[in-house]
Amino acid sequence: MTIIYDKIAIIGVGLIGASIALAARRAGLAASVTGCEIDSAKAGEIEKLGLVDHVTTDAVAAVQDADLVVMAVPVGALGPLAAQIVPAMKPGAVLTDTGSTKRSVLRDVDPHISGDIHWIPSHPLAGTEHSGPAAGFAELFDGRYWLVLPREVPEDEVVRFESFVTGMGSVSERMDADYHDKVLALTSHLPHLIAYTIVGTAVDLESQLKNDVIRFSASGFRDFTRIAASDPVMWRDVFINNDEAVLEMLQRFSEDLSYLQRAIRWGEKDKLETLFSRTREIRRSIIDAGQS
Ligand code: NAP
Numbered sequence: 001m002t003i004i005y006d007k008i009a010i011i012g013v014g015l016i017g018a019s020i021a022l023a024a025r026r027a028g029l030a031a032s033v034t035g036c037e038i039d040s041a042k043a044g045e046i047e048k049l050g051l052v053d054h055v056t057t058d059a060v061a062a063v064q065d066a067d068l069v070v071m072a073v074p075v076g077a078l079g080p081l082a083a084q085i086v087p088a089m090k091p092g093a094v095l096t097d098t099g100s101t102k103r104s105v106l107r108d109v110d111p112h113i114s115g116d117i118h119w120i121p122s123h124p125l126a127g128t129e130h131s132g133p134a135a136g137f138a139e140l141f142d143g144r145y146w147l148v149l150p151r152e153v154p155e156d157e158v159v160r161f162e163s164f165v166t167g168m169g170s171v172s173e174r175m176d177a178d179y180h181d182k183v184l185a186l187t188s189h190l191p192h193l194i195a196y197t198i199v200g201t202a203v204d205l206e207s208q209l210k211n212d213v214i215r216f217s218a219s220g221f222r223d224f225t226r227i228a229a230s231d232p233v234m235w236r237d238v239f240i241n242n243d244e245a246v247l248e249m250l251q252r253f254s255e256d257l258s259y260l261q262r263a264i265r266w267g268e269k270d271k272l273e274t275l276f277s278r279t280r281e282i283r284r285s286i287i288d289a290g291q292s
Contacts, residue, residue, distance in 0.1 A: 002028075002029075003028065003029060003030060003031055004029045004030070004160060004163055004164045004167060005029065005030050005066075005067040005068035005094070005164065006030065006031045006032070006067050007030065007031065007032050007033075007034070007065055007066045007067050007068075008021075008024060008029075008030040008032070008033045008034070008066060008067070008068045008069075008070065009033075009034045009035075009036065009062040009063045009066035009068070009069045009070070010033065010034070010035050010036065010052065010070045010072055011036045011059050011062060011063070011069065011070065011071050011072065011073060011081060011085065012036070012037070012071065012072040012073035012077075013035040013036070013037050013042075013046050013051060013052065013055075013072070013133045013136075014072060014073075014131050014132055014133060014135070014136075014231075015127065015128065015130055015131050015132065015135040015136055015140075015231075016072045016098045016124065016127070016136075016140075017035065017070065017072035017098075017133075017136070018035075018046070018049075018051050018133045018134075018135065018136025018137075019126075019136040019137055019138065019140040019141065020070055020072065020098070020141075020168065021033050021035060021051045021052045021136070022051060022136055022137060022138035023138045023139075023140065023141055023168035023169060024164070024167075024168060025138075026138040026168075027167045027168060027169075029164055029167045029168065030068075032053045032054065033052045033053050033054075034052060034053065034054040034055070034056060034062050034066065035051060035052035035054070035055050035056075035062075036055075036056050036057065036058070036059045036062040037055065037057060037133070038057055038059070039057075040057050042132075042133065043055050043056070043057050045133055045134070046133045049133055049134060051133060051136060059081065059084055059085050060084065060085060060088040062085075063085045063088050063089050063093075064088050064089070064090065065090060066089070066090070066093060067090075067093055067094065068093065068094045068096070068161075068164070069085065069089060069093060069094070069095045069096070070096055070097070070098065071085075071095070071096070071097040071098070071099075072097070072098045074099075074231075074233050074234045074237045075099040075100060075101050075104060075105060075108075075234075075237045075238065075241050076233075076236075076237035076240065076241065077237075078097055078099060078105055078108050078109055079108030079109060079112070082095070082108070082109040082112040082113070083112045086112045086113060086114060086117055087114070089117055091116035091117075092116060092118070093117060093118070094117075094118045094119075094120055094157060094160075094161060095113070095117050095118065095119050095120070096119075096120050096121065096122050096161065097109065097121055097122065098122065098123060098124055099121070099123060100123060100184065100188065100189075100234070100238050100242075101181060101184070101237075101238055101241040101242040102121060102123060102147075102149060102177040102180040102181055102184075103177045103178065103180075103181050103241075103242070104241035104242065105121055105177075105241075106121065106149075106151075106177050109121070110151075113151075118153045118154070118157045119151050119153065120148060120149070120150060120151065120153055120157070120158060120161050121148075121149040121151070121177075122146060122147060122148045122149065122161070122165070123146070123147045123149075123180065123184075124140075124141055124144060124145075124146045124147075124165070124170060125144050125145040125146065125147065125188075126140050126141050126144035126146075126170075127140075127230075128140075129226050129227060129229045129230045131230075131231040131234065139169070141165070141168045141169045141170040142169035142170075143169065143170075143171065143290055143291075144169075144170055144171070144291075145170065145171050145172075145173050145291075146165040146166075146168075146170035146171065146172050146173070147173055147174070147175045147180060148161065148162060148165070148172055148173070148174050148175070149174070149175060149176065149177055149180065150174060158174075181242050181244075181245045182245045182248075182249075184242070184245075185242055185245035185246045185248070185249045186249045189238055189239065189242055189245075189246050189249075190246065190249045190250065190253060191227065192227055192228075192230060192235055192238075193239065193246065193250070194224075194253075195224040195225075195227035195228040196228050196235070198221070198224045198228070199221075199224055199225055199228035200228075202214075202221070259271075260272070260275070
């Protein structure tokens with residue numbers, strides 16, 4: 001594989017940042033990768049894990065000579081981070097993020113972009129319930145979509161960035177921020193909210209029942225606990241920053257739930273079976289699309 005960016009700086013070497021470092025190095029897409037972690041204990045851990053070529057706790061120093069800067073921190077931290085690092089970036093360098101919401105990212109980062117920086121917001125549709133540097137792995141993005149939101153950036157810079165993400169194993173797709181936030185509200189944010197709610201309900205049960213829920217947890221509840229174990233800060237920021245689309249999808253969801261509630265109360269078997277057959281088809285299409 002050929003080098004696409006000579007020097008890469010990754011700010012926030014957690015699950016996503018560490019996986020980018022490993023995937024880029026696996027494919028030889030960069031001559032050197034610098035990781036920045038403000039917490040010095042975590043910086044030591046990153047060094048020990050050998051995830052990057054250089055580790056620093058200084059974001060400004062990390063970006064100074066980088067050709068590509070990746071901000072892989074919770075979405076609520078992106079605005080202040082951009083304000084800090086953009087003035088230190090070299091002209092012509094590319095800035096991207098990995099945030100799970102996009103309208104808020106444009107709102108928070110756009111004001112800090114200067115004319116000579118190529119700002120290409122993005123979002124890899126890949127993740128696990130784990131967080132932190134040790135959770136990263138090179139295969140995380142293999143076969144997964146990576147959504148790219150080109151702004152007022154030369155087309156050749158966007159194409160170059162796309163070849164970087166495809167080099168890491170992803171499938172690149174362009175999308176605008178409004179559409180992104182709607183799609184993700186339904187496919188990712190709402191399922192997480194439901195998982196947090198169900199597991200929260202179990203936590204509130206009286207203690208004997210709660211113990212048995214945990215002891216006899218079958219695949220349904222167990223799967224929800226996996227999703228509900230996702231990073232609290234990251235998900236707090238997602239809901240606060242995609243509130244509009246999440247609330248809209250939640251409203252639709254509540255209506256559909258009431259429909260099911262009524263069907264169960266009135267013993268309307270056909271309605272239940274029809275819906276469950278339709279949803280089974282969706283699962284088949286996801287498997288056929290290689291995204292299971
Ligand atoms: P993570 O494992 O928790 O890592 C986040 C990193 O950001 C950590 O190194 C953390 O350092 C650092 N950080 C936190 N607050 C910061 C701040 N105010 N300033 C500078 N650094 C800060 O999270 P992640 O899963 O990699 O997520 C990173 C980004 O990718 C988020 O925007 C998330 O929405 C997005 N994303 C996540 C997933 C997923 O499934 N996890 C999927 C796609 C996209 P400390 O640990 O020291 O706080």
